[in-house]
Amino acid sequence: MEPNPPSERTVRLNKLHQLSQMGIDSYTARAKSDMTLESLLEKFVEFVKSKKTITVCGRVISKRLHGKSAFAHIKDGSASFQIYAKLDLIGEDKYNLFKKMIDVGDFLQITGTLFRTRTEEETILVEDLKLLSKALLPLPEKWHGLVDEDKRIRYRYLDMLMDSEVKERFIIRSKITSTIRNYLDSLGYIEVETPILQRLYGGAFAKPFETHHNAMDMKLYLRIATELYLKRVIIGGIDKVYEIGKDFRNEGIDRMHNPEFTMIEIYQAFADYNDMMDLTENLVKYIADKTTGTLKIDYQGTTTELTKPFARISFWEIIEQRTGRNLRNASRDQLIAYLDEQHIEFDPKASDYVLVDEIFKERVERTLIEPTFIIDYPLELSPLAKRKSGTKSIVERFEFFWYGFEIANAFTELNDPIDQRARFEEQMKLRAKGNLEAQVMDEDFLTAIEHGMPPTAGMGMGIDRIVMILTNSYSLKDVILFPLQRPLK
Template identity: 50%
Template sequence: MDEQKELTESETLELVKIRKEKLSSLVEAGKNPFEITTFDRTATTKEIKENFEKFENQTAVVAGRLMSKRIMGKASFAHIMDGDGKLQGYFSRDDLGESEYADFKKLDIGDIIGIEGFIFKTKTEEISIHAKKVTLLAKSLLPLPEKFHGLKDPDQRFRRRYVDLIVNPEVKEVFVKRSKIISTIREVLDKKGFIEVETPVLNTLAGGANARPFITHHNTLDIDMYMRIATELHLKRCIVGGFEKVYELGRQFRNEGMDTRHNPEFTTIELYQAYADYHDMMDITEELFTAAANKVCGGLDINYQGQQISLKRPWERLTMVEAVKKYTGLDFEKGNLKELIKKANDMGLDMPSDTSWGNALYKAFDTFVEEKLTGPVFITDYPVEVSPLAKKKKDDKRLTERFEFFLFASEGGNAFSELNDPIDQRARFEQQMLNKAKGDEEAQPYDEDFCNALEYGMPPTGGLGIGIDRMVMFLADSASIRDVLLFPTMKPLKEARGKDSDNKTEEGADVKSEPEKIDFSKVEIEPLFKEFVDFETFSKSDFRAVKVLACEAVPKSKKLLKFTLDDGSGESRTILSGIHEYYEPEELVGKTCIAIVNLPPRAMMGIDSCGMLISAVHSEEGKTKLHLLMVDNRIPAGAKLY
């Protein structure tokens, strides 16, 4: 049977049964491969291919996964794959003997085998190993597809990364590059005299960034603790304590939305240098990126999703005021604030007339400018309102010595001339607490111990934070953060086995499950409309079944999800819906929903939303509850509702 095709479920079950029977036969014959504890190989596939002259006609021992097999009577060819690549093997009955050759023919694609033999080239000049002995090292019980169906379904690729890595060498290469990027960063910083330190992952306060933390509980101390959202405040304590150059490369955790650029746990590099400022941090940023690009891309011209830029130094540097003026025409240096707010609102913002100068500047930049920054470019001098840990500029107290750098319209890192004035720091923490009282869940807590540390004296310091995952995305040309995380966070799926077990007794008899009892006693609904709508008006509303082809969070929005839908017309439809608080994008892909499709396009965050998805909304104990209306997947796209 040809296993290198996408198998049906019944075919897969039959193959698994056959493979398990083969394993049982091996065990009965005293050849259980899982009892083997080690295998002494003498070379890898890469070593043999790169040094053929050395290995030619010499005996070698290799090991790897059987990836293909061609039985040709008394002789056969096969390919094995190890951690470095593939190597062809030649197997003949005359060399192996009838019994061992028969065992070889029973091997399955995916089995782990060892081969002892001599190295040669075939008539077609392919470097190969002429097998003298074959050892089964591990039996594969599940068949490998030729092209894992996860390639068509990204969700499955990420859930079963181990299969993705086996059948797609280019996927593995991304993680090889990731490792090289991280080692290059460490190498650069170590040479510059930085010391790598480790700070707590569990904290009693979640500070150092504006983000929502994960909360856990310490049973012995009987206190809630927070997974760290940043390493900043502990690393600054190290500077206070006398370390002059420190960095930490590690995981951060933020209990926020997931999309192509965000995962709840992610990796950053944060570094701090005494007697330095944000200009020094720009130089280090350029040095880290250029060193990593040379290492994994072979140069400074990089291509990302069809766009090409050069990382050659120096990178462009613009103040935020300059960037907003360049890309929008809004002049926050000389313009009247109320007029600027009105012009920005006319362009699509919705700012109150009493918005502060700094918040207005930042919102204009965030909404209109960032998406235009192909880069590489440093955007400097951020408003103090959005920079609670950065030092104010001497010549304009509305601004701070802070920058973010951008590549391909995406922010790649953040840096400050660090605030070391304890009095100013206390005032900013107090403002953060006021923001929290007004409902800002991401406002930073008041860290009294950190303020105490600053009161002992912290030298002028430059600090830099870079998102490693996004850096790898740029340099490995990966569209999604999940492509550069070996095992990204995924919503658990209830397996069929678990579903079956829910409705069976210990003896295995089916038990009819009781319908779930739902308490609606605390539900509040909006009053029904008293005004009637005539049938002619109602009939003009075109309700259709739509299939969710793709779903992602809208950048810069905490509420909006962008749906790409099949409405049966043959062309994809885009609809934006403010339901991110209730659903993660990944769980909606593949669902069948209901939408009104004949509403006029409405611009939302610069994207035309062509229609409206239907949801059911009610209140319960003062909280709004929302359920996106999802129907049977057997309903085809475009089916009209009456």
């Protein structure tokens, strides 16, 4: 029937069949383990002395047969450990089971005593073994592991298994989020959960994912930000609030962008963007110190120090520093002249402030290597931020940049319902002109502010990007367990 000789999978399926004929369950419901392999290593000397018999579990990651004895390494989530099985000690049945039926990738339960080999390696002398779970597919090659970028993501579990740095990176990621929570919780911030499925999306400029609720026959969007709901929570009287969760933006994928990503947003009543800047600075320093153990952070060969206070420079000032020109009161013709001169591409239909933003992105953003707050943005770029007192066209906003990446964005929040309505109307005009990322009018949110919103500061920070820097990862894909990928075939 099958013209080709059996594949590795077929060979293992045959073993499965033979095992079942031998009355052996290849997928046991229960496993017994006295301790992890890591703690076994710690207790090794003591257990050798007391000749203690121990039982542990792990996955076979290598196997070396020597005729009537055999070595293998097993690995659990904590460590790997060598085992040694001898025919005369465990008998023919068990020995042959190990020799013929157990493959690299299988999970075993091992009972035995401890000894050191000639080369001083800590080893379990097997007295009994039990198959816990049989693997049908082989593990990647043992000393190169998985190299192909596509496969590393597609089979992330193998990547984690074969490359301890990959696994470690995701453990650090978890530590970063728990450190953030601990820090904010200790300062009295309350973590909440707001809707991911929203009837209107807002709080950022982005194209949304759309979906549909069948029972209510209602169009819904996946949130692009948590902002507008967290402000409702502030209105509701929780004065210090935050949420860590996924946002979804229906846009391109590259090393700094993924359609779903993790964001933390923090809001605080009776605070302004200066307070929020202090909080952000302290938070970044705290998580860097707690998770890397140092305030000297190396990212892709460049080191920055978090010991001194972060620079704080205004939007217009940094543009002047980097371009050598004061563009604050520049006319449209002057802006275009500069863009042309610098060979920066731009949309000729874009408004003046978008042209300025273009210059900022091209000439400023990537130069902000040291942790830096850029403050006081043009009002037109920030429809949810409060006007800076005494100015007409500047808002109280900051963005935090590090290694040329935008990490956080914050403002003194607009809490004036009349002004907020006017800003939404401005956005709707842009939308009507074809800007699909302009914000949509949110009457329900306006009603909330009309009931009264305290002066509030808010901040959003990209968790994936922070993790990227703190784990010295080149791409977001390296810090997202399962990035979006096309299916095979």
